[in-house]
Amino acid sequence: MRVIISGGGTGGHIYPGIAIADALKKAFEEINQNIEILFVGAEGKMEMEKVPKAGYRVIGLPIRGLQRSFSPKNILENLKFPVRLFGSLNQARNVIKEFKPDVVVGTGGYASGAVLQVATTMSIPTLIQEQNGHAGLTNKILSRQVDAICVAYPNMESYFPKQKIQFTGNPVRSDLKNLPHAVQSDFDYFNLMKGKKTILVMGGSGGAKVINEAILNGLETILENDFQLIWQTGKFYIDAIKKQLAQKNLLNHPHLFVNDFIYDIKKAYQCADTVVGRAGALTISELTLVEKPAILIPSPNVAEDHQTKNAMALAKEDAAMLIKDNEANERLIPTLIYVLNDENQQEKLKNNIKTFARPDAAKDIARRVMELGKLYPTIF
Incomplete structure (x- = not known):
């Protein structure tokens, strides 16, 4: 054939x-x-x-x-x-x-x-x-x-x-099915520590300016709350972000992994306690399969605003948190802290999102x- x-x-x-x-x-x-x-x-x-x-x-x-x-x-x-x-x-x-x-x-x-x-x-x-x-x-x-x-x-x-x-x-991808719990070697891939609550941030291969700005502006707060971060900036933003991290003396922080692209997304999902990303179809489908609490920030720059519709399908069933693009700088960090500090909310999001998996x-x-x-x- x-x-x-x-x-x-x-x-x-x-x-x-x-x-x-x-x-x-x-x-x-x-x-x-x-x-x-x-x-x-x-x-x-x-x-x-x-x-x-x-x-x-x-x-x-x-x-x-x-x-x-x-x-x-x-x-x-x-x-x-x-x-x-x-x-x-x-x-x-x-x-x-x-x-x-x-x-x-x-x-x-x-x-x-x-x-x-x-x-x-x-x-x-x-x-x-x-x-x-x-x-x-x-x-x-x-x-x-x-x-x-x-x-x-x-x-x-x-x-x-x-x-x-x-x-x-x-x-x-078939290897995202039945995702095993992360072990220390998975965290070693990102030079991070097992046992710390971990945030995975993805804005697509090109990156998402609004998400990157919100994370950069709230990075000290994230680290002060003893969270660690796996951050995919996208190829268009990595140089500027690394320059700003260096100015803040955070580029080599032990609780921060930052790169333009995450080449082993399976390990990233395994390590993550919650995921921040856009609401493209591929991201949504992967999240339903790996059963991770998600904060979705739909891109407004897509045909027929389809990312918002994707995200709303989950949000109305309490299967994900939804933040509008123009509210990300104000709401993302407080929402992250709320989700990571509330075990009941995490379990609700995980249990509800997996019902969408195919x-x-x-x-x-x-x-x-x-x-x-x-x-x-x-x-x-």
Whole structure:
């Protein structure tokens, strides 16, 4: 069987694709059959680095998204969009003709729409994996043409044809299931101490300015309360933050680990007593699986404000704390102190968030892919 998985631009589109690929690979190993998987992403985007690290081949298309702000640079980029789109559609057609996939899966991002569009015109079975509770315009348009749609949230009939929908949840890495308790070696990875209450802060691979500012402004308070911190700043903020930490004589503090990216997120989750982050679909899905108390600060700079909707789905069930982006500087540190000092609140958040978990999402999507490829698995 041959499968193309297309998506990227952000981790929220890349890692679900990798999780689906891993589930397919495992399924075919168990039935002693071969599968070949090819990723198609966008040139210069993070999938061109992350996918090969996961062990898969990736091809980049010259596609770029439309820029929403109207700076002279962005206006010029938008004028190039039709040419890039035409080139990407043409290249996608060539890739599909050469690879001859049995099924094409789209996980969102710049390249996904082009590849799915071409695949549907070539009568190749197609599947959309929609991560959010609010579908984007591209997926809504493509939903009329694709064969199957796997969704992360119930009640998506207002966006997609009901007969095509399968509620699977979002696929996440299999090693986050049944997360063991942290041991000293896990804390050693971050040069921190076992036994201290630990905060994990994540703002995505690029970083979140508001979250970083709130943590930086409240760092002395965090440390004075005898908490320790694992802090992923994002690549755009690490240099400035390290400079400010050095000015405060905190850069080498024994209760602080700071880096642009956390390469072993499993260890970070194991060590964390509570997690601060945005409310992207991937973050939400991971948090439901690792069962950690979470303080979510949705990004306002996303289509249709879908992160707020993601976070509200948890907050209304007391499964996470929700802080608005413009209130983070005022409310984040007091909320952290409250959660970390209240064992009952921690237990309530943990018990409620795990009810949202869909641990077999990747396996369920892999099963649907195999069915579309006319391979009806008996191993699931």
